[in-house]
Amino acid sequence: MATTYRLHPDNPQARTIAQIVSALRDGAIMLYPTDTVYAIGCDLMSKSAVERVRKLKQMSNDKPLTFLCSSLSNIAEYAIVSNANYRTMKSLVPGPFTFILPATKLVPKLVLNPKRKTTGIRVPNHAVSQAIIEVLANPIISTSANLQEDDLNEEDFSNQINSKQRNVCDLPKIELFDYFSKLVDFIVDDGSDHSSEVSTILDLTDDLNPQVLRQGLGKVPF
Secondary structure, eight states: OOEEEEOOSSSOOHHHHHHHHHHHHTTOOEEEOOSSBOEEEOBTTOHHHHHHHHHHHTOOTTSOOEEEOSSHHHHHHHBOOOHHHHHHHHTTOSSSEEEEEEBOTTSOGGGSBTTTTEEEEEOOOOHHHHHHHHHHTSOEEOEESOTTOOTTOGGGHHHHHHOOOOOGGGSOHHHHHHHHTTTSSEEEEOSSOOBOOOOEEEEOSSTTSOEEEEOOSSOOOO
């Protein structure tokens, strides 16, 4: 049964954040809130934990995983950000946007799209997520708490839209926690109602022609 860590949504307790970070460094996986949906996550740099997330999500290694960074400058450590993309992203972070960008060598291969060498990155507008990232000093994996959907399978978006598979994210919060209590090591509860609205995905691999791959909570300015 998963441990539950309860945190203040605006001023998360430092001691509890330290406990969460310690567990992540030991390879734990978690269910945690973001500024969009509840997500399944782990330390980006823990290979064993990333493999467990993939197994839990039933995702093959050719499907990329999103991860959360603390800021736009932090994104630039893990992705190649052109001047044009910097200008596009500057007004959108932090917020409910996932950016598809060419990855740097810091991104583990297990997270990448192996064909395109791209990665999906977000900067959440969420105090708890930000606190975890800051203390961990690594990005954290963030894949929606929906066992039937691959968030960044760029080739299959039309199939996802038409899918009638059950979205676990739509469960009431108490049922969501119960559903994952035997699947993850711990659950982070900030006391707020969880959202069922996903992030907007922007493909910025062609910096002169940004593409909206999925319209979600974030409103695109172009």
